[in-house]
Amino acid sequence: xxxxxxxxxxxxxxxxxxxxxxxxxxxxxxxxxxxxxxxxxxxxxxxxxxxxxxxxxxxxxxxxxxxxxxxxxxxxxxxxxxxxxxxxxxxxxxxxxxxxxxxxxxxxxxxxxxxxxxxxxxxxxxxxxxxxxxxxxxxxxxxxxxxxxxxxxxxxxxxxxxxxxxxxxxxxxxxxxxxxxxxxxxxxxxxxxxxxxxxxxxxxxxxxxxxxxxxxxxxxxxxxxxxxx
Amino acid sequence: xxxxxxxxxxxxxxxxxxxxxxxxxxxxxxxxxxxxxxxxxxxxxxxxxxxxxxxxxxxxxxxxxxxxxxxxxxxxxxxxxxxxxxxxxxxxxxxxxxxxxxxxxxxxxxxxxxxxxxxxxxxxxxxxxxxxxxxxxxxxxxxxxxxxxxxxxxxxxxxxxxxxxxxxxxxxxxxxxxxxxxxxxxxxxxxxxxxxxxxxxxxxxxxxxxxxxxxxxxxxxxxxxxxxxxxxxxxxxxxxxxxxxxxxxxxxxxxxxxxxxxxxxxxxxxxxxxxxxxxxxxxxxxxxxxxxxxxx
Numbered sequence: 001x002x003x004x005x006x007x008x009x010x011x012x013x014x015x016x017x018x019x020x021x022x023x024x025x026x027x028x029x030x031x032x033x034x035x036x037x038x039x040x041x042x043x044x045x046x047x048x049x050x051x052x053x054x055x056x057x058x059x060x061x062x063x064x065x066x067x068x069x070x071x072x073x074x075x076x077x078x079x080x081x082x083x084x085x086x087x088x089x090x091x092x093x094x095x096x097x098x099x100x101x102x103x104x105x106x107x108x109x110x111x112x113x114x115x116x117x118x119x120x121x122x123x124x125x126x127x128x129x130x131x132x133x134x135x136x137x138x139x140x141x142x143x144x145x146x147x148x149x150x151x152x153x154x155x156x157x158x159x160x161x162x163x164x165x166x167x168x169x170x171x172x173x174x175x176x177x178x179x180x181x182x183x184x185x186x187x188x189x190x191x192x193x194x195x196x197x198x199x200x201x202x203x204x205x206x207x208x209x210x211x212x213x214x215x216x217x218x219x220x221x222x223x224x225x226x227x228x229x
Numbered sequence: 230x231x232x233x234x235x236x237x238x239x240x241x242x243x244x245x246x247x248x249x250x251x252x253x254x255x256x257x258x259x260x261x262x263x264x265x266x267x268x269x270x271x272x273x274x275x276x277x278x279x280x281x282x283x284x285x286x287x288x289x290x291x292x293x294x295x296x297x298x299x300x301x302x303x304x305x306x307x308x309x310x311x312x313x314x315x316x317x318x319x320x321x322x323x324x325x326x327x328x329x330x331x332x333x334x335x336x337x338x339x340x341x342x343x344x345x346x347x348x349x350x351x352x353x354x355x356x357x358x359x360x361x362x363x364x365x366x367x368x369x370x371x372x373x374x375x376x377x378x379x380x381x382x383x384x385x386x387x388x389x390x391x392x393x394x395x396x397x398x399x400x401x402x403x404x405x406x407x408x409x410x411x412x413x414x415x416x417x418x419x420x421x422x423x424x425x426x427x428x429x430x431x432x433x434x435x436x437x438x439x440x441x442x443x444x445x446x447x448x449x450x451x452x453x454x455x456x457x458x459x460x461x462x463x464x465x466x467x468x469x470x471x472x473x474x475x476x477x478x479x480x481x482x483x484x485x486x487x488x489x490x491x492x493x494x495x496x497x498x499x500x501x502x503x504x505x506x507x508x509x510x511x512x513x514x515x516x517x518x519x520x521x522x523x524x525x
Contacts, residue, residue, distance in 0.1 A: 036499060036502040036503075037497060037498035037499035037500075037502045055508060056498050056512065058497060058498060058499055059497075075498070077482075077497065094514075096514060097480070097482075116479055135517065
């Protein structure tokens with residue numbers, strides 16, 4: 001089990017090691033100590049390994065993650081798991097702006113709060129936030145699920161395409177073309193499936209959530225809607 | 230880019246380390262702003278005394294200057310910090326000293342004024358700027374600092390932060406204002422003079438104007454949400470503490486850490502990671518369009 005202390009090993013060395021994990025490698029569980037808010041820790045990993053980071057991380061931690069499970073025992077800076085393709089990123093603390101931005105797949109789980117623009121332009125990722133999300137979350141979201149146990153800030157889902165947003169708490173305001181939609185059984189099932197993937201199914205009744213999504217009025221430019229752009 | 234740091238101590242215990250802690254934070258934010266750096270330190274003040282932080286061209290003979298100044302205004306002492314010097318004198322003679330300097334030493338700029346505040350800024354790598362001024366040896370209750378990556382105006386000392394907004398008050402800024410030309414024109418009509426084309430100098434002038442019109446600092450900051458267009462995180466230093474304000478979109482970063490001993494501000498968590506007890510501090514981001522203030 002590689003045990004890396006970032007006060008000793010330069011960050012570039014760590015990322016180089018993580019990028020060169022070959023198929024069938026026995027080094028499947030990595031421990032990273034003293035992250036000290038450094039940027040791009042474990043970004044660009046493409047291997048089915050687990051990376052545990054003990055402390056707060058800076059920007060773009062686990063960005064572009066593919067296959068790996070990255071656990072942050074602290075809070076994360078801007079753009080955690082941005083453009084994630086697959087795998088799991090689990091932040092035990094809070095996340096800053098643009099968590100899971102443009103994520104294509106995989107699961108981002110944040111136990112605390114996420115700041116503004118969580119899931120901006122998400123493209124298929126599942127994001128599960130234990131606390132609240134800040135303003136303009138799911139801005140231009142295209143696919144995937146954003147599940148929020150707490151409240152959502154202003155302009156949730158502004159200019160949203162087809163992502164599904166489930167919020168249990170209060171929504172301060174909805175962005176342009178984002179509306180509340182009925183929570184039918186099929187949606188409760190879909191939410192249950194997301195919670196299963198996050199390993200927390202059965203803890204909370206999906207019926208407590210409200211569903212939000214696109215009204216599909218902004219798909220094509222229409223001069224009559226100019227005021228809404 | 231640009232980086233901001235701020236450190237506000239709740240207890241006297243860490244006061245001897247204020248400068249060293251701030252210097253480390255400032256150095257860490259050097260990667261966000263390698264052009265120039267500046268900081269304001271709130272150290273011990275003497276009631277009835279004013280500190281003028283002076284800046285002169287390299288090699289300025291501040292001792293000789295102050296010897297001449299004393300002949301006119303009487304009591305005054307000076308501490309040297311590279312291109313800057315802190316002049317201490319009775320509050321009643323501060324205006325006379327400023328007038329004397331303007332007349333007899335026009336090459337000298339007064340960068341800061343107050344009972345407690347000392348302010349320093351220079352072009353260069355933040356780490357080196359802090360070392361030149363001896364920041365690590367300074368003590369006090371709170372300090373704010375800035376590392377600059379120029380976007381709106383040239384890399385000059387006048388373009389570096391902090392900017393003074395009044396006695397014992399200063400402003401640092403991360404972001405850029407888009408209506409600073411219009412605001413500058415309006416402030417010129419109100420009698421303000423500007424040394425640069427810099428947007429932050431305008432923000433500082435704006436806050437000074439609002440306070441001159443009678444608003445307290447917190448209210449002046451709130452008013453700026455309506456009048457200053459652009460994106461910004463402001464940190465303001467005042468005699469008893471510091472304040473933080475982010476614009477309504479809040480795309481400029483800001484992270485705070487609080488322990489029983491201090492409240493700290495950084496553009497990134499990296500700046501806070503070296504503080505004692507940072508690992509277990511409460512860490513959070515200030516909300517957009519919300520004025521925060523810590524005082525003691």
